[in-house]
Amino acid sequence: MFDVAVIEDPAAAExxxxxxxxxxxxxxAEPGSATMLxxxxxLARQKVNYHxxxxxxxxxxxLVEERxxxxxxxxxxQATAASYVISPTALAPVQPDPARAPDRLSARWLLALAARLVRDVGALITGADRAxxxxxTFAIDGEVRFASAADRAAFAEELTAAVTGLVSRYHDERATGGRAHRLVVALHPSVGGTTAESGTADGADRAAGPVAGA
Structure with a gap:
């Protein structure tokens, strides 16, 4: 059983x-039968069995065992995964397109980027499993507490400069056998804290984060 599985088929999503x-x-999450469930x-066993x-x-x-x-x-x-994520591919005609309105300070653009991340990584996982x-992949997840909106903006600018420098150093358009990788860096207010902590006082619908692709 996988920790996370991506659902790409619309019927499976439904x-x-x-x-x-x-x-x-x-x-x-643990094996069970219709009777146990x-x-x-x-619910009646027949109803559970149908589902x-x-x-x-x-x-x-x-199926993991027959007794x-x-x-x-x-x-x-047993479930094939402990948890599931529905890929935007399941809603292909209306899936977000980050290229439609790129805006580093737009929370909705950040959401579109996140949706593309789920779609692309889900497709990669599906292909890798078959092969x-x-x-x-590589990811960093952390939290930083800013004293002010000005500090947050300064952080975003310094982060942009640092990431841009790294991309310039390692990107090689002419590398034989090289493979392009997507790089996404995001910054958004933490969810679940007080109004002040979550950043709603100065605009919870705004998020700043540099994004680069190589």
Whole structure:
């Protein structure tokens, strides 16, 4: 079972969004049968079995064991991942396009970048799984507390300069056998704190972050 799986198929996305099926997926972090799950979620076994078959048809759960009990074979199923992310590919006609209105200070542009990140990394994971390989990625996740909006703006400018310098140093357009990599650096108010902490006092709908592609 994977830690995270990306759902790219629209039908699978629709199936996963059903509240009952989402609950069953959560319960199936550990293997279980229709009978076991029926007792946990308070539904008839036949109803649970129907939902499980639908989830299995769309690759969201898989058979891990069959147990013979008298004249009955009990099927033990498990979710294919501990959690799922729905790729913008599932909504292809209306998926965000960061190229449509690039704006470093727009929170909505940042969201479009994040959506593209989910789409592209999801596609890479799918391809790598089929080939039995791993995807070469790197990420940094941290938090910084600014004393003022001015400090935040200064930080963004220095970060932009630093990243631009690194890209200029390592980018080689003529490298034989080289492979292009997408680089995304983002800065946004933390979510879950007080109004002052989350940055709503000076515009929670704004985010500053340098973005570069190589």
């Amino acid at each position: 199936v996963s969004l059903d509240p009952v099926r989402a609950r069953l997926l959560a319960e199936l 029926a007792a946990r979620v308070g 499980l078959k639908t989830l299995e048809q769309h690759g969201l759960v898989e 013979r009990k008298g004249n009955v074979t009990e099927r033990m199923l 039995g390989k791993r995807v070469a």
